[in-house]
Amino acid sequence: QKEVEQDPGPLSVPEGAIVSLNCTYSNSAFQYFMWYRQYSRKGPELLMYTYSSGNKEDGRFTAQVDKSSKYISLFIRDSQPSDSATYLCAMALGDSGGSNYKLTFGKGTLLTVNP
């Protein structure tokens, strides 16, 4: 079993739809949870960052972490064609300064938003 599991999709939705992306993990020591967006042949771009359990909202994006279930989600409201990309979840153990960027990634979910 991989430490982080993510359905690779692909996922295709119409413009304006609500998108739900999910990851599960097995290592209960993970403390930092991130979502990255990656366009084709580009580096990952950080979208959302959450420490421990709870929700975090930023514009059209909401990240949820449920540590008891070892489950994280990213919701995209009013999806746009420009949201078409691969979405990667990532997790870190962290250190006292929270700056340990040794990340464990999911495989990524390829999302296409159709106009």
Place this chain on the structure above:
Amino acid sequence: DTGVSQNPRHKITKRGQNVTFRCDPISEHNRLYWYRQTLGQGPEFLTYFQNEAQLEKSRLLSDRFSAERPKGSFSTLEIQRTEQGDSAMYLCASSGAGLGHFGAGTRLSVL
């Protein structure tokens, strides 16, 4: 702050050749990380430096791979005797007291 810079962006080489990639981190970041991403997969951790010290290496980093960070500034990743299985995107990230940032990556194609 010009972000994390990686060069070259794309490298094509023949099997058996040596290649070297460079990463210039964000100037105030003391930690630097290398990842490898193959097609259809998420990035996988290879190694990381705190200043000039290489503190951790993944078992993915075979003897043909070596990374350096002289003087705690830029870093190089060298692959000796490349194999077709080395074809991947090599990503560099740097971090300081806060969140890290990834570079655009170097795409290696081994023919």
